[in-house]
Amino acid sequence: MARKTGSHSEITGPRIRAAALKLFARHGFAAVSMRQIAAEVGVQAGALYLYTPDKETLLFDLLKEHMDELIAAWEAEPQGKSPRERLEAFVRFHIRFNLDRPDAVFLSYMELRNLGPANFAAIEALRRDYENRLEEILDEGQAAGIFAAPDTKLATLAIIAMLTGVNTWYREGGRLSRDRVGAIYWDMVRKSVAA
Amino acid sequence: MARKTGSHSEITGPRIRAAALKLFARHGFAAVSMRQIAAEVGVQAGALYLYTPDKETLLFDLLKEHMDELIAAWEAEPQGKSPRERLEAFVRFHIRFNLDRPDAVFLSYMELRNLGPANFAAIEALRRDYENRLEEILDEGQAAGIFAAPDTKLATLAIIAMLTGVNTWYREGGRLSRDRVGAIYWDMVRKSVAA
DNA sequence: GATTGTATTGAACGTGCGTTCAGATACTCT
DNA sequence: AGAGTATCTGAACGCACGTTCAATACAATC
DSSP states (O other), X not given: OOSOTTOOHHHHHHHHHHHHHHHHHHHOTTTOOHHHHHHHXXXXXXXXXXXXXXXXXXXXXXXXXXXXXXXXXXXXXXXXSSHHHHHHHHHHHHHHHHHHOHHHHHHHHXXXXXXXXXXXXXXXXXXXXXXXXXXXXXXXXXXXXXXXXXXXXXHHHHHHHHHHTHHHHOOTTSSSOHHHXXXXXXXXXXXXXXX | OOSOTTOOHHHHHHHHHHHHHHHHHHHOTTXXXXXXXXXXXXXXXXXXXXXXXXXXXXXXXXXXXXXXXXXHHXXXXXXXXXXXXXXXXXXXXXXXXXXXXXXHHHHHHHSGGGSOHHHHHHHHHHHHHHHHHHHHHHHHHHHHTSBOOSOXXXXXXXXXXXXXXXHHHOOTTSSSOHHHHHXXXXXXXXXXXXX
């Protein structure tokens, strides 16, 4: 046996990335073998190397793609006029975006240490880029006198940690809808930096 | 060669746990081999099995010990009278305790998935126990009318996520002292649930 | 100084790892 | 129909894994 009927790289490629994302998120990068990923796709391990030069690059591509999507999605979001409107948009956007991609979010926070120095630096830079969007909102509000965060850098990190934490407990069909969760977190964030 | 000069279980046991904690936190549970842990201690891999029945139990013992210490330390903390005093004490305690044990905190959040169902449930129960301490403070304050969190359960999770996030960026000798960080976070937490 | 108990070695077990590659089959284009 | 390209198999490489255990050297007790 060799090439399989109906095989196409535009189909197999995405399926490999999807399988890797799911398995890495569930069991951890180091605990997942190339053979397991291949089995999930229904292919032999050797075939994966048509789509990635090695295992680490497969992880890196997933993380890079996630961060690029995150930043692009935020830039596509309608921007409010006031810092207050922009902060509310950020809070609701971050929760919504992350709840749509639990596996990728989990990976981004857990598996950075499995990257080599260059790949690690690339992802870190994207993360800082995203954080800076929030920090700028806080700085503007601070300058306008409508926020009174004791330290906008720390407030940035505190808010992002708080929002990202939603992914650890939120379950679809649970006590609260996504919108309700967004409203509750927005209330806490708003007050935490209020003047 | 067999037994080594100066060898004692009261010395080797803790050294094994310390080496495992350090390596698991740095590289991840699955990525660290028993041989690496043994090498860090200066012993052969077989010797580890005098101190643990298997690798997973070694991880579980580290997590269990950390959670027990966390709860015991909080109970040993002087309890303020008002909910406001107790909340401030919690915020400062959590940051301080976690900054003292970065490796154990990291493990507790990252490696739960490497536990079997029973061990996982045991750690989860301890975590919920700890979270309930904070939730009770918020409920008391809410009843007394001095807090106005929109949802004390979510406020609990949000505050803990925010505080635990300090471990991801704090570096000794950086821009801010631990006390200053505690003060800044207390300001944000206080306002976030303020009436 | 002999005896008993404790701590460790070192080799071995079977298994699975990431990765490579020659060969084989399916698709695409003329 | 046939040539050329894209896709995948299956076997193999050397290496490392978690765990077990008989043999053995040291420590503690008398």
